[in-house]
Amino acid sequence: MSILNEIFEKALHSRIFINRELLLPDYVPDELPHRDKQIVQLGKILAPSLAGYRPSNVFIYGLTGTGKTAVTKYVLRKLIEKAKGKVISAYINCRNSDTNYRVLADLIFSLGKSVPFTGLSTAEVFSRFKNYLDSKRKIMIVVLDEIDYLVKKSGDGVLYHLTRINSCLKHSKLSLIGITNDLKFTEYLDPRVKSSLGEEELVFPPYTGKELEDILRIRAEKALRKDALAPGVIPLCAAIAAKQNGDCRLALDLLLKAAEMAEREDANIVTERHVRLAQREIEKNLVIDVIISMPLHVKLVLLAIYLAEAFNTPEQTTGEIFNVYKDVCRKMGVDPVTQRRVSEIISELDMLGLINAKVVSMGRYGRTKKIKLAASKTSILEGLKSDRELYDILEHIIEEFK
DNA sequence: AATCCACAGGAAGTGCTGGGCG
DNA sequence: CGCCCAGCACTTCCTGTGGATT
Numbered sequence: 001m002s003i004l005n006e007i008f009e010k011a012l013h014s015r016i017f018i019n020r021e022l023l024l025p026d027y028v029p030d031e032l033p034h035r036d037k038q039i040v041q042l043g044k045i046l047a048p049s050l051a052g053y054r055p056s057n058v059f060i061y062g063l064t065g066t067g068k069t070a071v072t073k074y075v076l077r078k079l080i081e082k083a084k085g086k087v088i089s090a091y092i093n094c095r096n097s098d099t100n101y102r103v104l105a106d107l108i109f110s111l112g113k114s115v116p117f118t119g120l121s122t123a124e125v126f127s128r129f130k131n132y133l134d135s136k137r138k139i140m141i142v143v144l145d146e147i148d149y150l151v152k153k154s155g156d157g158v159l160y161h162l163t164r165i166n167s168c169l170k171h172s173k174l175s176l177i178g179i180t181n182d183l184k185f186t187e188y189l190d191p192r193v194k195s196s197l198g199e200e201e202l203v204f205p206p207y208t209g210k211e212l213e214d215i216l217r218i219r220a221e222k223a224l225r226k227d228a229l230a231p232g233v234i235p236l237c238a239a240i241a242a243k244q245n246g247d248c249r250l251a252l253d254l255l256l257k258a259a260e261m262a263e264r265e266d267a268n269i270v271t272e273r274h275v276r277l278a279q280r281e282i283e284k285n286l287v288i289d290v291i292i293s294m295p296l297h298v299k300l301v302l303l304a305i306y307l308a309e310a311f312n313t314p315e316q317t318t319g320e321i322f323n324v325y326k327d328v329c330r331k332m333g334v335d336p337v338t339q340r341r342v343s344e345i346i347s348e349l350d351m352l353g354l355i356n357a358k359v360v361s362m363g364r365y366g367r368t369k370k371i372k373l374a375a376s377k378t379s380i381l382e383g384l385k386s387d388r389e390l391y392d393i394l395e396h397i398i399e400e401f402k
Numbered sequence: 403a404a405t406c407c408a409c410a411g412g413a414a415g416t417g418c419t420g421g422g423c424g
Numbered sequence: 425c426g427c428c429c430a431g432c433a434c435t436t437c438c439t440g441t442g443g444a445t446t
Contacts, residue, residue, distance in 0.1 A: 099430075099431070100430095101429095101430065101431085116421065116422055116423095117420095117421080118419095118420060118421045118422070118429075118430060118431080119420085119421045119422025119423075119428085119429060119430080120421095120422065120423085120428095120429070120430090121428085121429060121430085122429090122430080124429095295432090295433070297433080297434090317408080317409085318408080318409065318410085319408065319409070337433085337434065337435085338434075338435060338436085339409085340410095340411085340434090340435075340436080340437095341433080341434055341435075343409075343410070343411075344411085344434090347410095347411090359409090359410065359442095360442090361407095361408095361409095361441075361442035361443050361444090362407085362408085362442090362443080362444075363406095363407085363442070363443040363444025363445070364405090364406070364407060364443075364444045364445045364446085365407060365408075365443095365444075365445095366406085366407040366408025366409055366442095367407075367408060367409050367410065367440095367441060367442060367443085368407095368408055368409050368410080369409080369410080
């Protein structure tokens with residue numbers, strides 16, 4: 001009892017945190033340093049909505065953690081406050097809703113209605129959305145975050161209809177804000193969608209190390225106790241994140257995790273060592289998270305690549321991986337999938353960043369992918385072990401491969 | 403210059419799940 | 425209830441291809 005009490009007391013009187021929330025990734029602060037220009041630009045674009053005009057569609061481009069989402073949410077929040085009910089908005093993350101159907105379902109939900117999450121035809125859902133929206137008599141601003149995920153997976157069908165919806169609306173208007181970190185994806189877009197979505201374009205440059213330091217300082221001031229930070233901590237977080245394309249989300253996460261590490265150790269201050277630990281943990285968790293959600297055969301192909309690299313050469317071709325994979329399947333008593341599918345899985349793993357797969361031609365010796373691991377072996381192994389089915393036999397299979 | 407390997411990767415389809423609708 | 429719909433993991437069948445070797 002008294003132990004528990006002690007734990008709770010400690011949580012109440014943290015030596016590190018004042019307000020942990022301020023470091024969480026989806027927290028939108030009251031001020032966004034070094035993004036004034038973008039805030040003004042976006043504000044100018046959206047302002048006409050206050051007078052009842054439809055704002056231009058906007059296309060926002062910038063790498064991860066450059067403040068695209070934060071700025072958009074921030075400007076939208078201010079706008080909605082000012083609009084006194086004339087303007088409504090919806091925020092959709094297309095990584096979660098990566099099908100045409102789900103985007104529309106989410107839009108309807110944000111209008112306060114609901115729709116079955118499967119079963120209807122997309123056309124039906126679209127027409128319902130149109131009717132609901134028109135009956136609202138509002139200007140609606142729709143944010144499609146990570147829009148490239150939607151387009152790559154489901155095409156630009158919804159986008160096309162959404163950009164043309166205004167001609168079917170009598171009482172309402174709709175504007176789109178598309179956010180992406182992949183500029184190349186516009187190649188997949190129907191030119192009509194592309195020009196419509198790109199009525200206005202905003203670019204978010206990566207934060208510099210100095211800017212990241214600034215941001216971290218401002219946040220840390222309110223989130224953490226004054227003397228809880230060793231002097232090198234913030235510069236280190238900023239430096240690591242600056243190397244990762246100026247990713248502010250990573251910088252904040254590093255600081256948060258480092259502080260948590262320190263707290264768990266019962267330390268009085270966060271040191272650079274904690275940041276290093278945090279860095280390793282973040283990387284590991286990233287890897288484990290993606291592996292957990294993968295279907296069995298994707299895991300098995302990843303295992304095959306792991307085994308090939310651990311016990312053979314550090315660079316393999318599709319055919320060789322396929323053989324190892326078939327071996328693994330046999331040992332597990334599972335039917336293997338076709339090489340066509342394995343080739344696709346390898347591309348998927350490459351996109352997830354777990355491996356590097358590059359198409360190369362070896363002349364007479366064919367054309368294939370050169371494959372090697374991109375994530376740390378221990379993280380991958382741990383990720384694979386998180387699968388109950390694999391956990392039991394993994395050690396066994398690895399033994400056999402030696 | 404022609405050949406030919408070892409695949410890449412597109413197209414279309416299947417079987418299954420999980421949910422409509424009337 | 426029967427039928428329809430979207431999504432997913434996967435198959436079948438296929439055409440395409442960079443460049444070392446012949």
